[in-house]
Amino acid sequence: MNYLIQLANNETGGGSVLNSSVRSLRIFSSHKCIYDVEAKMFIHFLVVISYSGGGCQDECLYKIYGSNLEKSTIQISTSAGDSFFHYTFRNQNIVQLETELNHFDKQIQGEFLESISKYLLYDDELDCFLFNNTSINITNGFFVTDKFPLKTLKYLKNVYWPFSTHW
Amino acid sequence: MITIDFNTFWSEQNLLKETCIDFIQNILGPSDRVTIKKDDESDSESSFSVYFNYSQYQLKGFGFFDELMDFAIHNELYVIVYDHDTKSRKGYWYDEDDEWVELENVEMANYTK
Numbered sequence: 001m002n003y004l005i006q007l008a009n010n011e012t013g014g015g016s017v018l019n020s021s022v023r024s025l026r027i028f029s030s031h032k033c034i035y036d037v038e039a040k041m042f043i044h045f046l047v048v049i050s051y052s053g054g055g056c057q058d059e060c061l062y063k064i065y066g067s068n069l070e071k072s073t074i075q076i077s078t079s080a081g082d083s084f085f086h087y088t089f090r091n092q093n094i095v096q097l098e099t100e101l102n103h104f105d106k107q108i109q110g111e112f113l114e115s116i117s118k119y120l121l122y123d124d125e126l127d128c129f130l131f132n133n134t135s136i137n138i139t140n141g142f143f144v145t146d147k148f149p150l151k152t153l154k155y156l157k158n159v160y161w162p163f164s165t166h167w
Numbered sequence: 168m169i170t171i172d173f174n175t176f177w178s179e180q181n182l183l184k185e186t187c188i189d190f191i192q193n194i195l196g197p198s199d200r201v202t203i204k205k206d207d208e209s210d211s212e213s214s215f216s217v218y219f220n221y222s223q224y225q226l227k228g229f230g231f232f233d234e235l236m237d238f239a240i241h242n243e244l245y246v247i248v249y250d251h252d253t254k255s256r257k258g259y260w261y262d263e264d265d266e267w268v269e270l271e272n273v274e275m276a277n278y279t280k
Contacts, residue, residue: 040193042237067233
């Protein structure tokens with residue numbers, strides 16, 4: 001799995017943001033790519049958690065069919081535990097609403113939830129995720145793994161992007 | 168005409184070879200020729216490359232780099248797209264920078280042998 005983490009105000013990590021605010025986590029994103037043998041295509045899954053304005057944090061699970069974003073169908077669920085995708089986009093237009101996650105989607109969703117918990121802690125009082133991992137090297141508030149698909153993340157803001165963070 | 172070269176497959180990666188051929192021909196259509204080239208012909212357990220020749224494509228305007236890149240990253244392979252007419256190539260190395268590297272005036276005659 002690939003990760004991108006950016007903390008507000010160039011935080012250094014190490015748990016220092018735990019006592020901070022809903023804005024402390026500028027963005028957390030994780031990415032997983034699988035090959036669908038039957039469809040003979042790659043499917044990209046991304047989770048994004050970020051500040052969405054008004055003192056709120058939002059999260060999205062994106063499922064992207066294929067490698068070429070201009071041709072891809074993109075499905076979006078808007079909460080970690082959602083059992084359906086709220087929107088399906090193609091060429092930046094909504095083509096379908098409310099599609100159930102299939103068994104495999106739920107499996108991937110579970111993997112994401114597990115991996116998120118390695119990096120983030122949910123704060124009940126603040127009702128948001130805060131960065132909570134002392135083992136990774138956050139430099140100037142930023143951490144990204146080698147093959148994190150930045151191009152894809154940037155593209156998603158043209159499709160469905162409730163977050164105030166822009167790329 | 169272009170050649171798409173995926174390398175390096177280990178000798179035991181026959182299933183991956185088949186997956187590669189399926190994947191490429193599914194997105195680009197049937198290849199004029201698919202070549203499985205051992206790195207050492209005298210070694211039965213030699214690693215190998217898989218080449219695809221396509222006469223209908225050119226490097227300029229080729230619209231499938233994202234697909235090739237995904238396959239290369241996912242399977243830890245290198246991929247080169249070589250244009251025989253312009254003698255230019257673009258390569259993606261999964262273990263290096265996340266970008267296609269273009270090189271001009273390259274002679275890769277062995278792709279058509």
